[in-house]
Amino acid sequence: MKIILAAIIATALFSCSSGPQTPQAPPPPVLPVTSVETGDRTTYQEYPASIEGTVNVEVRPQVSGALDKVFVDEGAFVKAGQPIFKINDQPYRAALNNALAAQHAAEAAYANAALEIEKLTPLVQNKVVSEFQLKSAKAAQQVAKANIESAKANVSTAQINLGYTLIKAPVSGYIGRLEKKQGSLVSPQDVAALTQLSDVHDVHVYFSLGEKDFVAFKEQYAGASIHEKLKHLPAVGLLLADNTEYSKQGHIDMIDGQFDKTTGAISVRASFPNPQGLLRSGNTGKVRLSLPHPNALIIPQDATVEMQDKVFVYALADSNKVKKLPITIIGTSGNNYLVKDGVKAGDQIVTSGVDKLQEGMVIKPQPQGNKVAAN
Numbered sequence: 001m002k003i004i005l006a007a008i009i010a011t012a013l014f015s016c017s018s019g020p021q022t023p024q025a026p027p028p029p030v031l032p033v034t035s036v037e038t039g040d041r042t043t044y045q046e047y048p049a050s051i052e053g054t055v056n057v058e059v060r061p062q063v064s065g066a067l068d069k070v071f072v073d074e075g076a077f078v079k080a081g082q083p084i085f086k087i088n089d090q091p092y093r094a095a096l097n098n099a100l101a102a103q104h105a106a107e108a109a110y111a112n113a114a115l116e117i118e119k120l121t122p123l124v125q126n127k128v129v130s131e132f133q134l135k136s137a138k139a140a141q142q143v144a145k146a147n148i149e150s151a152k153a154n155v156s157t158a159q160i161n162l163g164y165t166l167i168k169a170p171v172s173g174y175i176g177r178l179e180k181k182q183g184s185l186v187s188p189q190d191v192a193a194l195t196q197l198s199d200v201h202d203v204h205v206y207f208s209l210g211e212k213d214f215v216a217f218k219e220q221y222a223g224a225s226i227h228e229k230l231k232h233l234p235a236v237g238l239l240l241a242d243n244t245e246y247s248k249q250g251h252i253d254m255i256d257g258q259f260d261k262t263t264g265a266i267s268v269r270a271s272f273p274n275p276q277g278l279l280r281s282g283n284t285g286k287v288r289l290s291l292p293h294p295n296a297l298i299i300p301q302d303a304t305v306e307m308q309d310k311v312f313v314y315a316l317a318d319s320n321k322v323k324k325l326p327i328t329i330i331g332t333s334g335n336n337y338l339v340k341d342g343v344k345a346g347d348q349i350v351t352s353g354v355d356k357l358q359e360g361m362v363i364k365p366q367p368q369g370n371k372v373a374a375n
Helices: 002-018 090-125 131-164 211-220 226-232
Strands: 030-035 037-059 065-070 083-087 166-168 173-175 195-210 237-240 251-255 265-273 284-300 304-307 310-316 322-333 336-341 348-350 364-367
Touching: 037 173, 037 237, 037 322, 090 131, 131 166, 195 211, 195 284, 211 265, 226 251, 284 322
Parallel strands: 030 364
Antiparallel strands: 030 348, 037 195, 037 284, 065 083, 083 166, 173 195, 195 265, 237 284, 251 265, 284 336, 304 310, 310 322, 310 348, 322 336
16 A cells, blocks of 8 residues: 555656646748849840731733733742743734834925925015915924824834833842733733732831830830931841741831721831841741840749739848848849849848748748859
């Protein structure tokens, strides 16, 4: 009994001495931090675009007739002045011969009138015939002279029409579809052109800017007017349909005078050199506009968290507490955001694990090397 009583007393004393245990707080999480750096960066904006030659000409006949010859094939390159079509010229050669004959007849009538005047002049002086006959002869000579001018004009018209039977390329460029084949009857009144000719040694690339983009576009570059701003615009790039970048750079040289009421956009034109003829009228692509950002604040995208359409970072404050700060993003460069405001250069921000942080939370910062500016 004594032994049992002693055990009970010992157990009670041990229970009183141990008491409730207070749990220890977990250590603050170790998270990497880095300084906000600044640097010069360039961002790009891309806009769908259509490509056209500097000159797109519809080749149409100026006289009617049968198409005798087609000297070129579809897609061929031709130089300005090179023959491309031949219309049957026999009717026009006959018309020219008739006009020449009429001119010769008019010249003969003029010569005959001159002889008549020469004959009547001494007779009038000797009063053998009346002066009226001489005046009538001189009037006939003037009519003959006018007939010569009219005949020459008809000859010139006939020569022009004959020349129109040989259709030459008005500019250097590439031949489009041949809508008429050899033997077809052609006329200036035809709805369809014989073909289209595109001068593509340079090309025009057209794209559109919405009202918001246009306002931002105007504010980004120096100049009091659109004409002055065009002089300060940097070169633009061109992405082709397969997303490869065209080797030549272009420049913006035209902005339309008004917005399209239907689309709410304004047309902009950039010109690109095309010495190898790689670009053709009808091609599509994307114009890439560059926008420089000197001394931009650079923050890794992994250091941000998005909440309710806003982007935040966690900056290191006093006593290693973190503070949630909203930032304004103006572009991206690689894996980094370019920031307008919300932080300043030199601020310490958490670069990893930000999705688990809360305002005022204490962390153990682990400084990282400066990797931001290198991205």
